Amino acid sequence: MTKATFTRRGLLRTGAATGAGLAMPTIFTGASWAQGQGFTNAPTGDTVTLGFNVPQTGPYADEGADELRAFELAVEHLNGEGDGGMLQTFSEKNLDGTGIMGKRVAFVTGDTQTKSDAARASARSMIEKDGAIMISGGSSSGVAVAVQGLCQEAGVIFMSGLTHSNDTTGKDKKANGFRHFFNAYQSGAAMGPVLESLYGTDRRAYHLTADYTWGWTTQESMQAVTEDLGWETVNNVLTPLAATDFSSYIAPVLNSGADVLFLNHYGGNMVNSLTNAVQFGLKEAQANGKQFEIVVPLYSELMARGAGRNIAGIPGSQNWDWKLENELGSRYVGTNAFTQSFGTKYGFPPSQAAHTCYVQTLLYADAVQRAGSFNPCAVAEALEDFEFDGMGNGPTLYRGADHQCFKDVVVTRGKENPENEFDLVEIIEATPTEQVTYEPDHPMFAGGALGECNPGA
């Protein structure tokens, strides 16, 4: 046992020390820089910090690496270095290469590990430690939804990167979050007519679905669209995101009576599941007297590169493709400007993940410039119902009701005879915006609320 002895002198000394300790904070009466201007991380010096939170490990690491390249390029262009890229073609001319509102753009990066937890920790450290005023990136809807929630609570803007789930701007939408990328519903709406013309109206579909928000909503959208065509859905099997071998999921497909396989997988998942499917001979198989077909609702050049020859002939949808302007004309102006500066810097064409992240960064910078403030609420207001052009997707609307962009959707197919390793997909068509537009209260998007913009602090 310890015995405490109090002496007058000791008590006085302790009291004085405690008092001094308590008074300390008031000596440095720094009203926090956040409170000074009424919002979180208001930039005070001559730089402004953006946080780029991308998967550097895990199944979406390839996408993450490309996103990071695009962010670096965007920052270069905002700071007036390089050739300016899409700043030359963007319909708004507020950005002049002097950073954002005269402040030089700096950035910090982090690894989401394709895990919600790690992504939130990384984003929190960007906000709390590095003073990031905007968070962007992410290549998984689960992560995007989690980080969007965090940004809403912390009071910074979230410009999501590659996230395709309906929930990001549906039931999990947030006032501080904005999405340029298209979504699962739009994929379905664009692919429906193409699937009908390719495979007819009498088909039986089998779905393999990544088991998280993106997979669920993609599967739901594709099922709705194909059943409208008269197709039948045989089965839907959920696969873990962390899976790397899909043999056991592919094996039952051929005997299930299905003649079309939907791979609702993305990134490394899709590369592996498609490879397995091809190894099992699904591409050459016959079922119900028809040629067996494989469909990948969300497609990208990076995945095509990973899957190699297996991708030939398989249809899917994309947000953007680097050949868009060359093949479909000047409606998609900006595409070549971006591909040019990306190619010059890195030696290969950009992926759609890179494109959406680049565009989101420029859109954010432009919105701040137009709003005349870094305050998230002012920025959000500037972005809501904002119409722009010259960013490679044709005329685009940032809808205020759910913070989703509306633009054309590209339907693509794996090339049978690719000429080089970057030219692996061919564009079937660009589905016009009207065909992929839906009401904000569409049942697949219902159940959430934007809430109010939160400036934090």
Added chain:
Amino acid sequence: MQSFGRKDTILLIVVALLVLLAPVILNPFPQASSLAQFNAGYPDLMQRFVIFGIFAIGFNILFGLTGYLSFGHAAFLGAGSYAAVWMFKLLSMNVIPAIVLAVVVGGLFAALIGYVSLRRSGIYFSILTLAFAQMSFALAYSVLTPLTNGETGLQLSLSDPRIFDPAATGSLPTTNLFGIDMRATTTIFAGPWEFQLNAGYYMSGLIMLVAFWLSIRIFRSPFGMMLRAVKSNQQRMSYTGLSTRPYTLAAFVISGMYAGLAGGLLAAMDPLAGAERMQWTASGEVVLMTILGGAGSLIGPVLGAGFIKYFENIFSKINDSVLHTWFGALPDGLETALVTLVHPFVGKGWHLTLGLLFMLVVIFLPGGLVEGGRRIRGVVGRRNRKAGDPEARAASKQPAE
């Protein structure tokens, strides 16, 4: 039997001071300097230090005392997190019910798994706990999706009932302790330095101190002695007519409750629970923390937790452009060479650096960081004795018999 002695009081006071002053100690570099990269004194990371400290302290009660190596402790942490987030969704944003339920759920879950796993010892016990944890992970990840929201993670939403709170309008409510917002941070400016004092951190820190004190009491109690006896020779104990199972089960449940507490606190600081908290890598992490810091020592696990979390959060954020600014003053060729050389060890390569350090610690300091500290003290102490005490020097020269 030892009692809670003077040494323990001093240790507790030192830890308390460290917790209190962490925002200052962990931010040694001015905000504008290029070394600010290595500052760790921001709320999120400090919270992680103390919360994973609690997790490791609890794990050490089982592993350090009884020698039973559990590879499934993350399951209790995850269960605690889910329980806490459900409390936030259903009852109130006050952290008290959430933390209490998290501890209870962690304990119950541990009792269930421990009851089965403790029928075996050694490697079989480890494998059993690993299997149970992976089962829990699979359940949380896909089977129990309505309860856990699967891969996306369990989150708050505006439409949650929260029966004790006023209805949320506009923005999501934040976690609080009777009105004190867990996110509330006061920033103190002292010249070029910035220190962030965060309410959530201090609450976690206080709980960590209580957890630490409790663990000292357990280490010094007759119960702790029984656990040590289990570690040194369980068979002999059985032959003397003692049933060891109640003791090991109690230790397992206590450490499960610690894990649940840590999980609940994680959710209280940031109301989200993801299935990956239960994955075997997370279970392995706490084993690493305990071994790195020094299994069986009091303060070791806390140091190990801090060490690993520091690497995860600070080293993983060093990217190539940061490297270029560091080596910017050097000639171009040398700069590029150095950046290429360092690149694999930072950023996403932080695992590599941590692995190397872990190997060094295990090879050269089998007792962990604590042993390192002891050795340094030993060297310094010897030197002092040599310098100040001629008799001791003479004594040391005496030939051994």
